[in-house]
Amino acid sequence: MNNGRRKASRAVTYLVLSLWALTTVYPFIWVIINSFRQKGLIMSDSFSLPLGEAFTWDNYITAWHRADFKNAYLNSFLISGTVTVCVVVIAGLAAYGLVRYRFRGRSLLYSLIMAGMMFPVFSTIIPVFRMEAVLGIAGTGNRWLSLLAVILPQVAGNLCFAIIILMGFIQSVPIELEESAYLDGCNVFQIYFHIIIPAAKSSFATVAIFAFLWSYNDLFTQSFFLRYPQERAITGLLNEISSQAGVNYGLMASSVVLVVIPVLVVYVCLQKHIIKGLTAGAVKG
């Protein structure tokens, strides 16, 4: 009974879901297609495939020559790589300590971390800038110091979210595992490295990926600390290209693709971890 109706409602379900999927996928396809189109043709016809006459590599060649992508990639990977490693190591230790130890002030520290998630970068960046200027890190014109100037606040900015997510996971690791390891003569540090980290692997991966993405994509901090051309990281570079490109829409499209590709590759390879890790942590946290 009711078989027809059920089939119809199933069809509607897939239709709605696919329509939204279209909105999340098509814009990227549109940009990629148009990054290969002769620049004059984008405005007249942007929907067809750029075949034959219309196809060109020029936009990519221009982008690569016009802006220092190589240097910006290097800066971005240095910044985001360091941020990721620091966040994972520091947040992992803190989350473990907060979950497993009972001590006075524990709930205070926990609420401090929750509050830390509330502070927007806007509210801390100016004092951080001044502090780093006094310490001789920011605004020196030295490329490596400037990178460090971005790394430090980004680590702090990612820590709270990372600790919350990791706490959710470490809580779910059965404590019996740790107890038997303890009886075998492991100390807490061995327990942390040999039991906790392998057991909570996917949440560590999630935290790492998010730290990397947020750092890589964070225009705000980058534009505050990286003022000189040789310091530009990739997101800042993209912003600069877009303000200079004027009506060269082919150049804009190819630059977007160049910036987005590394991230999309990372995401598609690791997406299983992201979704599994994020959800469990977010709902528990």
Place this chain on the structure above:
Amino acid sequence: MNSMIYKKKLPLLIFLIPAFAFLLVFLYYPFFQNILNTFLKIGGLGRAPEGLNIPWYENYRRLLDDPYMRVAMKNTMVLILCTILFQVGIALILALLVDTIRVGAQFFRTVYFFPIVISATALGLMFNLIFLYKGGMVNQLLLSLGKLPYEVKPSGKVIVQWLDWKDQAHFLFTMFLPVMWQYVGFYFVILVTGLNNIPQDVYEAAALDGADGWKRTRYITLPLLRNVLCTCLVLAITGALKVFDLPWVMFGAGMPENMGWLTGTYMYDQTFNKMNVDYGSTIAVLIVVLGVVLSNVANRIFRPSEDI
């Protein structure tokens, strides 16, 4: 629960000190410094304060009088409402639908998350191309559907009256649509997990009582999802207050005609372009205060009592 292993507290210091040292130096201390800054007179970035403002609450008075600040507040409030209605709303609908299917669920989860992993700068540029005045994706689409007026000159040239998506009549739509679209997937994923956590036997019991389809959603699923929805609500509010990159890349400083400010973009512009560092700090404090107050209000209204 408190096992033998964790009786000795000394290692705890090694676990906690790095994290809290970092947070103290680069998060909590700057935040309190920022509050102090709102009472000081600061000439520029990285410059030392020149003493107290006269009167010391000058920046807060200015906040109340500033017409652009009023614009920013109004736009941000609209954005918050839209975020709650559409972002969380669409995410909820999609999550409820995905929950009913088996084949392809993983695919939808993956692609819905797409916009989140990509930098807002790249997305902003992409939407700039999509909403381009002359020959953007949307305008080309409208033209091919015959929705845009055009005339053919005797020379054979076609003059089209393109629709300006960033003018005063359309800018809110053009600014908010990408922001909302970007984060639907984030709430979607959280809600889907919430749905997975609802035990199957609740549904079976409901089916015995004759609850099916919409009734089941209305009386079983939504109430059980309330906690998760509340989390989404708080995330949506604090998220909307902090929005910066996308509108900044698409609209820059308050376009069109100073009608397009948001609290985030206005704060950045005041601090960075206008060098009103102390005033910028004041706006930042306002953002945090609003975030705390509004998410508390949301919690009060929607958070179910503990026993549910």
